[in-house]
Amino acid sequence: MAKTKPKYHIFVCTSSRLTGENKGYCVQQQGKDMVAAFVEEMQDRDLDSEMMITNTGCLGLCSMGPIVMIYPQQIWYGKVTVDDVEEIMDALEEEEVVERLLI
């Protein structure tokens, strides 16, 4: 049986390296705090059943980092901070995007 796919799959770059090192640009720039903030907002909004939040390795877009990608909508945000998370989640629920963060 096919697994139910999330309506929104949020990928947050935390520069998680294959070697296990954590020293890239995004992880220095609140990447980990952002994952926690997304999880908190997801739970507050009771979206657990239709959302997944996953940390990623380097996306090679460091000059635009920290990066957040939302699939399958193909929404890519750059220079995201923890303070932007609430606005990103509001936009998702309204089927809109945060224009100022788009890359």
Add this chain to the structure above:
Amino acid sequence: MAKTKPKYHIFVCTSSRLTGENKGYCVQQQGKDMVAAFVEEMQDRDLDSEMMITNTGCLGLCSMGPIVMIYPQQIWYGKVTVDDVEEIMDALEEEEVVERLLI
């Protein structure tokens, strides 16, 4: 200007943890070798311009791991091995899926 999005964004679970530890299920099960195999196939097929390959943290689907997800197509594969990578890439180029690996 909007960044050009890849036609295929392949996410490979390597259990990359926020703590920097590498000790989850998928990383033990060839996760790292799989990333290397996808990169090699991508380069061999000259698909660099339309494909991205990214390692991820744990997806919480360990019993079905190692996991490979392809977005925005929303193709999810489970119990993937390095030997499956060529077939997965063949299917992508033919706009098909590898039925036996779908989850």
